[in-house]
Amino acid sequence: DAEITQSPRHKITETGRQVTLACHQTWNHNNMFWYRQDLGHGLRLIHYSYGVHDTNKGEVSDGYSVSRSNTEDLPLTLESAASSQTSVYFCASSEEGKGTDTQYFGPGTRLTVL
Amino acid sequence: GENVEQHPSTLSVQEGDSAVIKCTYSDSASNYFPWYKQELGKRPQLIIDIRSNVGEKKDQRIAVTLNKTAKHFSLHITETQPEDSAVYFCAPIRPGGYNKLIFGAGTRLAVHP
Numbered sequence: 001d002a003e004i005t006q007s008p009r010h011k012i013t014e015t016g017r018q019v020t021l022a023c024h025q026t027w028n029h030n031n032m033f034w035y036r037q038d039l040g041h042g043l044r045l046i047h048y049s050y051g052v053h054d055t056n057k058g059e060v061s062d063g064y065s066v067s068r069s070n071t072e073d074l075p076l077t078l079e080s081a082a083s084s085q086t087s088v089y090f091c092a093s094s095e096e097g098k099g100t101d102t103q104y105f106g107p108g109t110r111l112t113v114l
Numbered sequence: 115g116e117n118v119e120q121h122p123s124t125l126s127v128q129e130g131d132s133a134v135i136k137c138t139y140s141d142s143a144s145n146y147f148p149w150y151k152q153e154l155g156k157r158p159q160l161i162i163d164i165r166s167n168v169g170e171k172k173d174q175r176i177a178v179t180l181n182k183t184a185k186h187f188s189l190h191i192t193e194t195q196p197e198d199s200a201v202y203f204c205a206p207i208r209p210g211g212y213n214k215l216i217f218g219a220g221t222r223l224a225v226h227p
Contacts, residue, residue, distance in 0.1 A: 033212070035217075041219060041220070042203055042217040042218055042219045042220050043158065043203065043205075043217040044217070045212065045215050048212050056212065056213060057213070058212070058213065058215070059215075059216070090157060090158070101146075102148065102160045102163065103148075103160070104160075105157040105158050105159065106157060107156075107157050108157055
């Protein structure tokens with residue numbers, strides 16, 4: 001069955017380290033997204049991509065970067081991890097149809113920055 | 115910037131009662147109105163959505179109503195069950211508008227047996 005996966009599911013790192021979170025989807029969706037969710041809050045969009053080699057900044061992009069070299073993957077990189085980036089990160093994907101399609105979320109990655 | 119508000123932030127009902135959650139938005143160009151359900155420790159999942167050419171949509175015990183003039187849409191759950199206990203999020207959006215996508219802060223629904 002088609003799915004969207006994230007790895008690792010849990011990560012502990014230290015301040016200043018570079019961290020990369022993986023997201024892989026097998027639906028062949030063009031659109032992919034990264035969100036962060038802080039305790040007791042909603043989802044905030046970090047970056048999104050409409051297709052290969054396309055990336056765009058979301059509401060809270062500072063300190064994060066993404067690259068899209070193929071349809072299936074959108075890795076999220078924290079260039080220099082900060083304690084304020086401790087959060088749960090969700091990846092999502094949707095079909096073609098900009099802005100008006102169901103988003104399918106991955107299981108999430110819990111990141112702790114010490 | 116865009117503004118999305120959900121009310122109430124918490125809702126507690128007895129099993130079998132109805133629950134209504136309202137989402138108010140500011141972007142008049144929004145034309146897609148989804149509701150996501152997130153159970154504790156799980157990923158958000160779409161439960162129902164509506165597009166701007168429809169005023170109401172129903173799927174078994176859940177329904178969504180849209181008032182574009184007043185810029186709000188609501189989630190209605192009838193005959194609530196304990197498994198409806200979760201956090202519900204709205205995320206109205208305009209075409210090509212992911213740069214302005216804002217999720218509501220969420221409504222925590224507790225259904226007591």
